[in-house]
Amino acid sequence: MPAPEIERLVGLFARLPTLGPRSARRAVLSLLADPKAHIQPMIDAMQAVVDHVQVCPICGNFDTQVPCSVCADSKRDKKQICLVRDIADLWALERGNIFHGVYHVLGGVLSAIDGVGPDDLNLDALVGRIQKGDVEEVILALPATVDGQTTAHYVADRLSKYPVQITTLARGVPVGGELDYLDDGTLQMALKSRRNL
């Protein structure tokens, strides 16, 4: 039995997503192999995050500045708002460096199973941004799952009374995708949305 101090750290690691008890033990043992070199930098990095990172009051992104670097960037097109489920999805789009508008983090998707209702989503803030009048387009970049698409329809319905264009990400064959490995739904959407070459 490891010492209680180690057990507690393993328990905290095991609560993180993608980690279980075994990988948490391996992670903690790898840290313990050289505590000064491995644990102290992690403590410092966590303390820096606790001290400096805040939620952007406009879009819901995490950043050390308020508003966040995306919202504060004058080169970004504030007329385009890309609605994402969470910050991981925001980072995914930012990594690609393909979008030059601003974001809005919804904080989840509607889910009957997980008990997530409209009031649990960061939707009023989005409506508030639209009501200010400068927004021309809201791009729904929500997951292509049942819950994601239910949420997309709910959001589109909620925003229908405002003079904004609502768009959504295209469905189709992913780049590098083999037709043989794709599900029927994707193939059907790709065929239906075919375009002239």
Place this chain on the structure above:
Amino acid sequence: MPAPEIERLVGLFARLPTLGPRSARRAVLSLLADPKAHIQPMIDAMQAVVDHVQVCPICGNFDTQVPCSVCADSKRDKKQICLVRDIADLWALERGNIFHGVYHVLGGVLSAIDGVGPDDLNLDALVGRIQKGDVEEVILALPATVDGQTTAHYVADRLSKYPVQITTLARGVPVGGELDYLDDGTLQMALKSRRNL
């Protein structure tokens, strides 16, 4: 792009075993969801580990006491030493609560590919413990891999001049194992070591 403080923490998490860049991002985002509730306890737990956990000078286990709770336990049979590759394996045996002797952590196994030679192993300390004269049996609980078994033979050879019994874990069908899914080597060992019912 996340803030540099977040990037640094993601980078540190991504270095842990079983975690990659994507799972490190997910782990950090889950911590950021509520920094006070999630990050601060982790900082405290890590600080406690850095401040209190030490390597046992006898067996190489991690513990908050010196010698470790296993070596210090008067109920443990000091005549039996179980040689394990690393502390994860020691914890696995302790979880089972099946062994009542003491341990010795080798700190790895011989590996030509990873450049691990006899001098990289915690073997001199084991010889030292045996030379003191109280040890009757060394149980080689090393992995049943090529490197593990090479190491077991090397250790057995090194200890052959001392009056200790060298034993190794049994090979055979694991509990709950389907014969159809077992490799030929295991089946062969299980057949060769068959016993009267």
